[in-house]
Amino acid sequence: MGEHRTLLMRANRLLGASLVEANLVKIEDLEAANERLLELLQNDSERQATLLGVLMYEKKVLNEDVLLHHLVDNDGIGLIDLHGYEVPDEFRKSLDLGMCWATWTVPFDKEEDFYFVATAYYLSPAVRAHWTKQLGKNILWYATTLEVISDYLEKLEADLAKAAAAPPVAKSA
Numbered sequence: 001m002g003e004h005r006t007l008l009m010r011a012n013r014l015l016g017a018s019l020v021e022a023n024l025v026k027i028e029d030l031e032a033a034n035e036r037l038l039e040l041l042q043n044d045s046e047r048q049a050t051l052l053g054v055l056m057y058e059k060k061v062l063n064e065d066v067l068l069h070h071l072v073d074n075d076g077i078g079l080i081d082l083h084g085y086e087v088p089d090e091f092r093k094s095l096d097l098g099m100c101w102a103t104w105t106v107p108f109d110k111e112e113d114f115y116f117v118a119t120a121y122y123l124s125p126a127v128r129a130h131w132t133k134q135l136g137k138n139i140l141w142y143a144t145t146l147e148v149i150s151d152y153l154e155k156l157e158a159d160l161a162k163a164a165a166a167p168p169v170a171k172s173a
Contacts, residue, residue: 004102005041007130011103012037012051015124019055019062022070022123029061047101052120053146064145071122071143080118080142082108082152087159097153099134103127104149107135118144118152 016034019025025033033054040049055062071077091107100106105119105127115135121127122143132139 004098007099007126008049008102009041010126011121011124011130012049014126015121016051018123018125019067022074024067024070025055025062029055029059033059033061047150050104050120050146052104056146067123068143068145075122077122077141077143080108080144080148082106082118082144082148085152087152087156092156092159095156097157099130100149100153103130104146105131106149106152107131108152114138114140116140116142118142118149120144120146120149 012034016025016030020027020030033051036054036058037049037051040054052062052067056064068079072079085108088109090110095107103119103124103126104121105117107115107117109116113136115138117131117135117139119127119131119141120143122141128141
């Protein structure tokens with residue numbers, strides 16, 4: 001995850017600025033949350049190092065439902081729940097999980113030239129720019145919760161670990 005630390009910091013910093021600009025959090029709450037975020041990073045708790053998580057679960061100054069309604073009403077993006085969604089093989093093999101954790105974002109499907117991307121960090125311009133650079137301009141964005149992203153990535157990690165532990169399939173002659 002260390003290789004994605006700069007991306008993680010930039011994603012969180014710009015997310016915080018957008019949350020304040022949208023009047024979803026107060027600047028003093030953001031400053032306190034940023035201090036906590038730095039503590040988490042110093043303790044190598046990078047998966048817990050999410051400004052959104054600190055604001056919602058620790059500081060309790062942001063309600064995730066309010067954020068999601070804001071995204072739908074102001075940015076016109078849809079919502080998605082990836083529970084029960086099967087990860088396509090294309091993503092299972094090539095997805096950089098550290099990048100996904102750092103940005104709280106996952107591409108979850110592709111149809112022709114369009115990627116379908118779920119994120120809890122849509123308000124971070126750094127996240128949108130990063131994924132646009134990775135995937136191209138044809139992205140259909142969906143908002144989701146931190147829990148959905150976390151569950152999806154943990155399921156993917158478990159699937160990859162199981163596949164790595166499985167004995168190789170013998171080829172018949």
